[in-house]
Amino acid sequence: MKSPKAIIHLLSSSLISFLFYVLAITCLTSTTVSVSYGGNETDYLALLSFKSKVTQDPYKVLTSWNHSFHFCDWSGISCGKRHKRVTVLRLDSNGLEGSLSPHVGNLSFLRGLSLANNSFQGTIPHELGRLSRLRYLYLDDNKFCGVIPTNLSRCSNLEDLWLPRNNLDGIIPKEMSVLSKLSRLVIDNNKLTGGIPPFLGNITSMEIFSAVGNPLGGSIPDTLGLWQSLREFYSGSCNLYGSIPHSIFNLSLLVNFSLSNNHLTGSLPSEIGIQLPNLELLQLRTNKLTGVLPPSITNCSKLWYLEMSYNNFSGKLTIDFSKLRDIDTIRLQSNNFHGRGEADDMRFVDSLKNCTRLVHLELSNCNLIGVLPTSIGNLSDQLSFLALGDNQLFGSLPLSISSLVGLTTLDLIGNLFKGKIPSTIGKLKKLQYLSLSRNQFSGPIPDAIGNLSLLTLLYLHSNKLEGLIPSSLGNCEKLNGLDLSYNRLGGKIPKQLLQLPSLTYFLDLSNNTMSGSIPSEIKDLKMLSGLDLSYNELSGTITSSLGECIRLTKLYLSGNMFEGTIPSSFSSLGGLEVLDISKNNFSGKIPQFLGKWKSLEYLNLSFNDFEGEVPVAGVFANASLFSVWGNDRLCGGLVTLELPKCKETGSKKKRFPFFILVIVIAPTLLIVLCCVYLLCKKKRNSQPSESSGSERFMKVSYNQLLKATDGFSTENLIGEGGHSSVYKGILDSNDDKSVAVKVLHLQSRGAHKSFIAECEAWRNIRHRNLLKIITSCSSTDFQGNDFKALVYEFMPNGSVHDWLHSSENTSKLNLLQRINILRDVANALDYLHNHCQTTIVHGDLKPSNILLDDDMVAHVGDFGLARLLGTDLNQNSSTGFKGTIGYAPPEYGIGSEMTSCGDVYSFGILLLEVMTGKKPTDGMFIEGLSLHKFASMALPDQVIDVIDNDAIVLQSTEANAKKVEECLAATIKIGVSCSVDPPPQRMKIEIVVNELQRILDVLQNI
Incomplete structure (x- = not known):
């Protein structure tokens, strides 16, 4: 046992050790706090406030923002060496979500603030106006809304202001005119209005101005001619009108000049090439410009991109291209370049021989008259795209065209070429697309x-x-x-x-x-979608092998000499939508399986020798969907066919006395009819509101919808758009299943028209890949205000946009899911365009309008912009932008009517977004680069570089990996083909469906 002295000594030692430990902890804590503050509590607290407003940080970039480090060492922070004050806050492309704290305005030494490509929302704090030292502000590719703060005018040192691809509205504030050092103003793809204000001309330091994709309206102010330092000017798709001010053409330093997709009129100055000698990009396509295309453009020796298509330019094309040695792209289609009284409009081709970098030459639909000169063969061996279609070119196709060994596309459709197709065309080994249609070529x-x-x-x-x-x-x-x-x-x-x-x-x-029979080898075309052999001299029986072409959707065999019966193997062609075998010598009975095909939309059996009873099931239940005329031995069928009744077979049945039937049935029938009448009258009187749909839809009242959505509570709000809010709810009459209730904002301009458009579109359409409508309601609320709503089937897996771009979705779409979704959407479009009684154009196809059910099956919704072609309903005005920027086709930007080709363009962009994971409004798409071009440039060998990483599935074998890459390339090619600019060149949607199905089949077998 230890002595008392030893015990006291031990306690003393422990106490001293404890005091030293406490002192060390105190010093360490004091040091940590001192390190965190760094002597500047204002910056420290401002940064903590910034962090507190961030609700999502998927890459954990803000984890270093803690007491363990001085704030100058935090991620994205740079400080001055002298004062240790924050000078730069840069957190680009980190997936951050939340709002921007107004306390950022307390970072008084801040020179640069960059938060591009995140998901910040809310308004831009006006407190940023306190940042008097700020030189650049990058807030592009976020979700900021509201107006551009007027207080930014107090940032007197601001040089760069980038706000593109947000949801900003209002006008460009007048206060900005005092920003005397501002040199780069980029506000693309917002919702700004009020035109390009004249006071911007006061900012004489301007070098880059870009306002693409804003509905600004108005004319281009003459004061912009004061921007003597201007190098780049982009204001495409801004709804601008009037002429281009002459003062603009005095900006001699201008390099890139783009005003595409507006309503500009007038002509270009004859001296444009002398006034703007430094031009590299000149893009004025899709306007209403007139006059001659100035020959002085030849003086723009640095020009690489010239696009003046879809205007009204006239007169002979006299530009001397020989001096444009760097030219890459010339797109002048859809103008009128015919010289009066002359037939040598193609002489300009001679001057192209020095353009050794020329890749794209497009002069379709230009009313060019003349012979295609042999000098066409002197064009660049880099030339990939040559389109001279829909002109009046005549004579023979020169043999020299075979020298264009780089061609992948040659389009000469719709001219007057004659003579033989030269055999030398076989030298164009890279050719992928060749059209010589609608000419007068002869010979073999x-x-x-x-x-x-x-x-x-x-x-x-x-x-x-x-x-x-x-x-x-x-x-x-x-x-x-x-x-x-x-x-x-x-x-x-x-x-x-x-x-x-x-x-x-x-x-x-x-x-x-063509003569002979259909060879049995036809069975090898198992994936063929459309086969047309009509109006030839083919004969014999139909080979049963044709039944193995199981992907056929359209089969035309009319106007031949086929005979015999329809082979039983045809029963496997259950996917046929059109079958026309009219004007042959077919005989026998009409097979019953034709009435069982659910996809069959039109059947023509007329002018053959069929006999027996006409079925009444399936397609035969609607007389407008089939024809059996010219078959004299047919009987029965629908009454409207007026065919004779079929004779009864077997022993004659004993008939029951008719008068007894009358006595027994008549009173009973009268009683039933009275009950039905009284029941309908009672139901009609008790109904408080009237559904705008047809009688096949259930009826609901405002009160029922109010109850179903718990008073339209914010907890049930699942989406919000310009014209409506969508709530999740449960209708008592819907078996407690969830529904989506779309309530129209009737005070919003266009909301009523949107409601009518959706009702008309939904009235008679049904398809597994369209969002199922349950009913609609047109009534009043409890305050007497008009109330309109649509009730849809609830889609539990949200939208494709959510899966692609929302950080809340931790799981991502795999490759098979993406192709399945695209196939589903294409199926829906094919139905709307080709298989409805009236063709329906959706008008606003985009990822947020594609919804996914429990099984990840895609359903197309939101028909608020839909148009029914060939009717007086929902006719769109020729003014105003239709659809959504980025997804709407270029022709809509100039007021063109909505067409099915426009939907195909939107689908192409949708496809490319689904496969690449990039929005068409992504910040990377500037200076002429677009999602379409980004994907197109990757074809055919670099596709893997542009595909979203989450979509790529690594395969165990090299052979499988190669198949996957081929499928990816084929898919991207579809998107590129659908989103080309000239609408007639876009891929047909029925072709898209079959190609996507083929890709799916390959992937599913890997």
């Missing part, structure tokens, strides 16, 4: 065309071609579509052509003089 199709092994689409229809179809076409192993219709081709269908598994889009040999 050259065998050399089989050398075009990369060819995917070949159009030779509407010529005078004769002879046999060359078997060498079987060498075109990538051929997706072939159209040889309306020629004079004869002989048998070559078997080699039918053994191309790549032939999936269409094969059209109609209106020729």
Whole structure:
């Protein structure tokens, strides 16, 4: 046992150790706090306030913002060496969500603030006006709303102000005119109005101005001519009108000048090339400009991009391109460049021989008259795209065209070319798209065309071609579509052509003089979507092998000499939408399986020798969907067919006395009718509001919807748009299933029109890939105000936009899911465009309007901008922007009417967004780069570099990985083909459906 002295000594030692420990902790804590504050509590507290307003930090970039580090060492922070004050706050592309704290205005030494490509929302704090030292402010690609703060005018040292791709509205504030050092103002893709204000001309330091995609309106002010330092000017799709002020053409330092998709009128000054010698990009497409395209453009020796398409330029094209040695793209289509009284409009081609970097030349629909000179062969071997379609070019196609070995697209459709197609065309080994249709070519199709092994689409229809179809076409192993219709081709269908598994889009040999029967090799075209052999001299029975083409949606065999019965193997063609076998010699009974095909929209059996009873099921239940005229031995069917009744078979049945039936049934029937009448009258009197839908929809009142959504509570709010708010709810009459209630903001301009458009669109459409409408309500609320709402089936998996861009979705869409969704959307569009009684244009296709159910099946919704073609309903005005910026096609920007081609463009952009994960309004798409071009440049070998990483599934074998890459390339190619600028060149939606299905089949078998 220890002595008392030893115990006291031990306690003393422990106490001293404890005091030293406490002292050390105190010093460490004091040091930590001192390090955190760094002698400047204002900056420290401002940064903590910034962090407190951030609600989502997926990459944990703000985890270093704690007491363990001096704030100058925090992520994204830079400080001055002398005072240790924050000079730069940069947190670009970190997925941050939340609002921007007004306390950032207390960072009084701040010179740079960059929060681009995040998801900050709310208004831009006016307290930023306190930052008198601020030189650059980058808030692009966020969700800021409200107006541009007037207090920013107090940032007297501001040089760069970038606010593009937000939701800002209002006008450009007048106070900004005092920002004397501002040199770069970028406000693209917001909702700004009020025009380009004249006072901006006072900012004489301006070097870059970009306002693309704002509904500004108004004219271009003459005062902008004071921007003597201006190098780049972009104001496309701004609803501008009037002429371009002459003062603009005095800005000699201007390099990039773009005013596309507006309503500008007037002509260009003849000396534009002398006044603007430094131009590299000149883009004035889709306006209403007139006059001659000034020859002085040749003086712009640095020009690489010239786009003046879709205007009203006239007169002869006399630009001397020989001095434009850097020119890459010339797009002048859809103008009127014919010289009066002359027929040599193509002489300008001679001057293109020095343009060794030329890649894209497009002069379609320009009313050019003349011969295509042999000097066409002197063009750049880099030339990839050549389009001279829909002009009046005549004479022979020069042999020298074979020198353009870089061509991937050659489009000469709709001219007056005659003579033979030169066999030298087989030297264009890179050619993927070839159209010589609607000309006067004669003679045989050259065998050399089989050398075009990369060819995917070949159009030779509407010529005078004769002879046999060359078997060498079987060498075109990538051929997706072939159209040889309306020629004079004869002989048998070559078997080699039918053994191309790549032939999936269409094969059209109609209106020729083909003979013989359909070869059994037709079975190899299992993925073919459309087959047209009509109006030839084909004969014999239909081979049962045709039943193996299970992907067929359209089959035309009319106007031949086929005989025999419809083969039973046809029963496997359950996906057919159109079947036309009229004007042949078919016989026998109409097969019952034709009435069981759910997809069949039109059936033509007329002018054959069918006999027996006409079915009444399926397509036969609607007389407008089928035809059986000219078959004299048919009977029965619908009464409207007025065919004779079919004779009864077997023993004659004993008839029950008719008068007894009358005595028994009549009183009963009278009683039933009275009950039904009274019931309907009672129900009609008790109904408080009237549904705007047809009688097949249930009726709901305002009170029921109020109850279903718990008083339209914010807890049930699941979405909000310009014209409406959407709430989740449960209707008592809907088996307690969740519904989505879309309540229209009737005080919003256009909301009533949007409601009518949706009601008309939903009235008679049903499809598994369209959002299911349950009912609509047009009534008044308890205050007597008009109330309109639509009730839809609730989609538990949200929208495609949420899956692509919301940080709340931790799981991402895999490749198969993405292709399935795209196939579903394409199916819906195909139905709306091609299979409704009246063609319906959706008008606003985008990821937020594509909703996903429990099984991740896609449903297209929001028909607020829909248009029913061929009716007086929902006609859109020619003024105003239709759709959503980024997804709406270019032609809508100049007031063109909505068309199905516009929907296809939107689908193309949607596809590219789904596959790349990038919005069309992404901040990277500047200076002429777009989502379409971004994807197009990756084809065919670099596609993997642009695909969203979450979509790529690594495969275990090299062969499987290659198949995946091929599928990715094929998918991107569809998106690019759908989103090309000239509407007629966009891929048909029915072709899109079949191609996506083919891609899905390949992926599912990996």
